[in-house]
Amino acid sequence: MEYTVRVHTTIDDVDERWDDLMTVAQAPVFYRRPFLRAFEKHPLHPVLRTAYLVVEDASGRAHAALPAYLQRDVDPMRVLADHHPHAVGRTVLLSHAWHCYDTVLPVRPGPDSGSAALHAVTALRDLASQWDARLCGVVNADADGPLDPLLTDAGFSGVDIDVGWGMTLDHFEGFEDYLANGLKRKSRYNLTHDLRLADEAGVSVHRTDAENADLDGFVELARATAAKFDNSDYYQRGLFQDFVLALGDCVQVAEYYVGDRMIASALTLTDDTRLHYWAVGYAQEDTPGYSPFYVAFAQVMREAWASGLDWVELGRRNPTFKRRYGLQPRSLRAYFADVVPELE
CATH class of the missing domain: 3.40.630.30 (Gcn5-related N-acetyltransferase (GNAT))
Known part of the structure; x- marks a missing residue:
């Protein structure tokens, strides 16, 4: 041709x-x-x-x-x-x-x-x-x-x-099946322990589109999280918010609150076959006994199975956690x- x-x-x-x-x-x-x-x-x-x-x-x-x-x-x-x-x-x-x-x-x-x-x-x-x-x-x-x-x-x-890390979603019937049969005992305990303590602390989740999200709050949390990798400017103030707003319907935001304080915020992107856990920022103190990162991860995984898509993508970095929770690596x-x- x-x-x-x-x-x-x-x-x-x-x-x-x-x-x-x-x-x-x-x-x-x-x-x-x-x-x-x-x-x-x-x-x-x-x-x-x-x-x-x-x-x-x-x-x-x-x-x-x-x-x-x-x-x-x-x-x-x-x-x-x-x-x-x-x-x-x-x-x-x-x-x-x-x-x-x-x-x-x-x-x-x-x-x-x-x-x-x-x-x-x-x-x-x-x-x-x-x-x-x-x-x-x-x-x-x-x-x-x-x-x-x-x-x-x-x-x-x-x-x-x-x-890069991800998971084929048809390996399990849903999040509860993954929790019960896809994780080793210690990993399952750690995740359920944090979810229980977060629930006792009154953590609530607010799902919204970009236009109604607190993107300024997301960027501040994400910059603080990325600082662990000396990469805060991956989320440039102002520019990143404008970019996310321009994505329109393909981005969704899940915000996690204790009272009126946002302790985590996660951005997901979707296409025809995949849910992408694209970015997350979370508070690294004043959340006694549980990690907002674990809470956000669990919620995104629930959403992945509920979406009916084939694959959940979790990007790069944090290999120890991702291996522990059954995600599949690719070079x-x-x-x-x-x-x-x-x-x-």
Whole structure:
């Protein structure tokens, strides 16, 4: 099949063919129009230029697509500094944004899907050259996914950078079944103990949309929580609230209160198959005997089974807790290719 690659600079320049492709490819929420539009309007990290690469057939039907971001001095996980120091301080073209922990290459299923995917990867490298990037690549991709052989064969070198965690929801009938049969005795005791003490303390949960949530309160809790990882600016004041508001219906907020004091707040995102436990902030003192983090985790897991979706995604970090509570790890890999700009 003959393909043409078109490069768009805003998501609203791409019509409903983008949405159709993301649906048939079962792409994560990070590839859906609300997330991409929100990131354009309120980029959570600096972006010099944005591109949406769309691989089309002769009829204009989209068969593969990638968002890509030209950036400089954006390296929140020290991937460039540790593995490609020659690119530090230079422009790089990457897919996806660093706040996406589930990078894929959305491809229309079919016998020619491999060719469409290769066209997208080749176009990414060509665009990096046109934009004088020193490096191009894909970050936070599943090391065991279909991108690994595709990118390796295309000359991209891969390196493991983090671990993502999630759970197939059909392993258990619901939260109570998971609690009774999916956890070891000590883990089950710790979780039920905290839930009981939280209930005795009068913890209540308020579920709402972003517009009616206390997003300022969320950001302050999240920044304090992220400080443990020296990463508070992952949640930039003002910018992060604006971004979440721009997500619209694909984000939900669960706020946890004792009286009128918010002790935790959790953001979840949804797509066609997954519930994403995307972000959480919680008080780390003045909650005697129980952890608001445990309480929020339990509530999100209840919501995951109630949603009827196939998978709950819990992102990166905190491996000890996630392993203890039966979540399944996957290695996240970054793939890079050097680009020699025409000016060099």
